[in-house]
Amino acid sequence: MSSREKLLSVILALAVAGWWVYEPAKTGADALNGPSELRSMAQAKVAPEKMELDPDTQSRNKNAIDALLALDRIPVEDIEHFGYSAIPILTELYRESADTRKKSRIAHVFWRLGWQSTEIEDALMDDLDAKDPYLKVQVQWGIAKSTQSNKVIEKLLHNLENDPSPFVRDKAACALASDFVHISPEQRLNIISGLIGGLSNEIKQVRSSSILALKIHTGQTKGFVAADTLSNRNKSIERWNLWLTEYEQNL
Numbered sequence: 001m002s003s004r005e006k007l008l009s010v011i012l013a014l015a016v017a018g019w020w021v022y023e024p025a026k027t028g029a030d031a032l033n034g035p036s037e038l039r040s041m042a043q044a045k046v047a048p049e050k051m052e053l054d055p056d057t058q059s060r061n062k063n064a065i066d067a068l069l070a071l072d073r074i075p076v077e078d079i080e081h082f083g084y085s086a087i088p089i090l091t092e093l094y095r096e097s098a099d100t101r102k103k104s105r106i107a108h109v110f111w112r113l114g115w116q117s118t119e120i121e122d123a124l125m126d127d128l129d130a131k132d133p134y135l136k137v138q139v140q141w142g143i144a145k146s147t148q149s150n151k152v153i154e155k156l157l158h159n160l161e162n163d164p165s166p167f168v169r170d171k172a173a174c175a176l177a178s179d180f181v182h183i184s185p186e187q188r189l190n191i192i193s194g195l196i197g198g199l200s201n202e203i204k205q206v207r208s209s210s211i212l213a214l215k216i217h218t219g220q221t222k223g224f225v226a227a228d229t230l231s232n233r234n235k236s237i238e239r240w241n242l243w244l245t246e247y248e249q250n251l
Contacts, residue, residue: 053085057085058089061086062093065079065082065089065093066093069093069102069109074105074108076109076112076113079109079113086113087115087117090109090120090123091119091120091122093106094106094124100132100134100135103138103139104132104134104138106142107135107139107142107143108138110124110146111144111145111179113146114145114146116146116147120142120143120147121143121147124139124146125151125152127139128140128152128155133165133167133168136165137167137168137171140156140159140168140172141175141179144176145180145181145182146182147180147182148187150187150190153176153180153183153190153191153194156172157172157176157191157194157197159172160195160209160210161198161201161203169203169205169206169209170205172209173195173209173210174213176191176195177212177213177216177217186251188217189247189248189251192217192218192244192247193244195210195211195213195214195217196237196240196241196244197210199211199214199224199233199237200233200237204226204227207224207233208226211224211226214240218243221236222236222239223236223239224240
């Protein structure tokens with residue numbers, strides 16, 4: 001019997017005993033693979049309604065979710081069936097863990113769930129400065145899909161331009177391009193403005209990632225080429241700044 005089959009047997013036994021109502025997901029879960037390219041804008045998802053559970057039920061749910069996280073392929077659809085109670089459980093498991101791989105997997109689950117939650121934001125915020133680049137990338141994606149915070153936007157723009165890891169910088173651009181699904185038009189304007197700022201960065205990769213993210217947001221490049229001469233890049237940036245002023249006036 002596989003580990004997943006054993007786990008489902010335990011969950012079924014709990015359900016039969018009346019301890020937990022379980023509805024199996026209709027489809028299997030994807031492997032733990034974050035996006036590797038700039039993605040099209042995802043759809044915002046509404047978080048489940050907040051509900052209070054008795055301590056015993058919450059403890060059983062925590063054990064079940066922890067077991068799901070240990071599987072090779074995390075069945076996020078199954079975790080979603082726990083509803084709101086999954087949020088405090090996942091944030092508690094995240095804070096309790098000293099294992100960067102487990103924390104990365106939980107951050108990935110938050111990205112897959114896409115629920116706006118200040119609890120998720122609070123749990124992940126400090127690890128936007130994590131030393132482990134893979135954890136930092138998963139946190140960038142997970143927190144972007146969970147927040148309406150200007151502070152998070154500013155931090156990811158900072159990581160895009162200043163992080164010492166090219167991997168982290170590139171994936172910050174991915175999040176800025178696609179993952180802030182709960183923000184206002186004014187906040188989106190802040191992202192676009194920050195990305196235009198990235199076009200002036202001395203690092204070619206930052207300029208390249210910034211223009212790709214701008215194209216995702218606007219469908220335009222204004223003739224900007226990351227490897228072009230400084231003079232040509234500046235002319236394009238002037239066009240971007242004019243566009244930004246008009247965009248802000250019409251917002």
